């Protein structure tokens with residue numbers, strides 16, 4: 001059982017982590033794609049300094065394994081990943097949503113009330129694969145991949161790029177059986193290759 005936590009200040013994250021430390025959750029996932037209200041509302045996840053700060057502070061207050069979930073809305077995902085690892089993260093997960101925008105051509109207003117919003121699903125898959133691979137090469141801790149996975153082939157691709165496990169979000173909205181189909185597909189593919197576990201494919205990318 002993994003608890004995903006978010007906050008607007010380092011204190012928010014620490015308060016949640018302290019409470020969860022007393023619970024029976026197995027692991028904490030830190031969603032750092034959140035505005036840091038004490039620093040002008042810029043996301044925690046977009047600077048190496050704030051990633052290091054929130055990671056190390058939470059780590060100090062909570063003995064559960066800590067997975068830091070990275071935002072793709074950055075210039076160097078590798079630098080951010082390294083900052084989280086150096087600050088004590090036990091694992092990394094990525095990617096969160098990419099910031100997007102659509103406009104109604106008749107009213108000329110943004111289609112979303114918030115003007116912009118998080119883009120998820122198949123459109124972001126190639127970005128996610130690239131970032132997972134970049135992070136896999138940069139850190140030693142486990143990398144959990146997500147972002148647009150909707151089939152077992154997508155999950156396999158993400159693992160070859162470097163993920164030791166995957167998460168599936170948006171696909172569940174249009175097919176509640178998506179995860180079951182993905183798991184069955186991975187099992188069949190592992191069997192066909194004579195593997196004991198699909199994780200034997202993790203990081204086996206043959207770069208050109």
Ligand SMILES: Cc1cc2nc3c(=O)[nH]c(=O)nc-3n(C[C@H](O)[C@H](O)[C@H](O)COP(=O)(O)O)c2cc1C
Nearest residue numbers: 031095096097120121146147148149168169170171
């Ligand atoms: C409706 C919706 C709500 C989400 N809420 C959260 C959240 O509360 N915390 C979080 O870390 N990520 C959240 N995400 C991001 C997803 O967990 C995931 O990182 C992202 O959507 C990419 O994966 P996917 O394409 O499989 O959905 C949300 C995504 C969607 C679409």
